[in-house]
Amino acid sequence: MKVLDLFCGHGHGFEGWFGSEDDYQSQQQRGLVQCPLCGSSQVRKGLSAPRLNLGARPAPGGARHREDAPAPGAQAGAASSPQQPPAAAEMAPPAAxxxxxxxxxxxxxxxxxxxxxxxxxxxxxxxxRFADEARRMHHGDIAERSIRGEATREQAMELLEEGVPVMPLALPVGAKETLQ
Incomplete structure (x- = not known):
């Protein structure tokens, strides 16, 4: 089983489980790999580290990393030169x-x-049929109920101008069906 970190074109991150790399590639080519938030099938793999469950073992010799200890090869008390810009690692937020x-x-x-x-x-x-159904409900031709559907921008603007209460809401594909 391969567990991959996936990202859509909108930057949504999610996890995908596949039987093999070939399984992932096959599903990707058929457009079956989609973001559960926005439904985008423009999905790319992120960097994933394999999970190796080797058990919790202390470091050899009981050594532990200390954040206040100087880095290997660095001298304690050495200051960086004021002319050097800070390294990217210094500017990045802490891992926590x-x-x-x-x-x-x-x-x-x-x-x-x-x-x-x-x-x-x-x-x-x-x-x-969303625009027609919303309009018919608004005019009292049919009983009011909660509906959702697709409408063009122009249809939505016409409904709003007529006083029909509508709200654009992009529901992810994953909300409409059971995810496996």
């Missing part, structure tokens, strides 16, 4: 901040997908 940011992004994505699924479950998908 990057991990917290990744966790927050994952939580936001999960919350958005959960909300999208709830919206999909509580509304009727009328597809391309």
């Amino acid at each position: 901040d990057r991990e917290a940011l990744r966790q927050m992004q994952a939580q936001l994505q999960a919350a958005w997908l959960k909300l999208s699924r709830e919206i999909a479950a509580r509304t009727e998908d009328v597809g391309s």
Whole structure:
């Protein structure tokens, strides 16, 4: 089983599980690999480190990395020259901040997908008939109900000008169906 870190063209990160590299390539070529948030099939693999479960073992000799210890080969107390710009590693946020940011992004994505699924479950998908159905409900021709569907920008603007309450909302494909 291969677990890949995947990213869509909009920068959404997600995980994909595949039987093999060939399985991933085959699904990618057939357009089956899609972002669960936006439905984009423009997906690329990110850098993934293999997970090797070797058990928790202490470092040899009990040595542990200390952040206040000088780097190997560096002299304690040596200051960098004021003429040298800071290295990229010095300007990057600490690893703990990057991990917290990744966790927050994952939580936001999960919350958005959960909300999208709830919206999909509580509304009727009328597809391309959305503008007509919304207009008919607004004029009292049919009973009001919660609907969703597709409308062009022009159709949505016409509905708003007529006083029909509509809200554009891009629901991810993953909200409308069960993910495997």
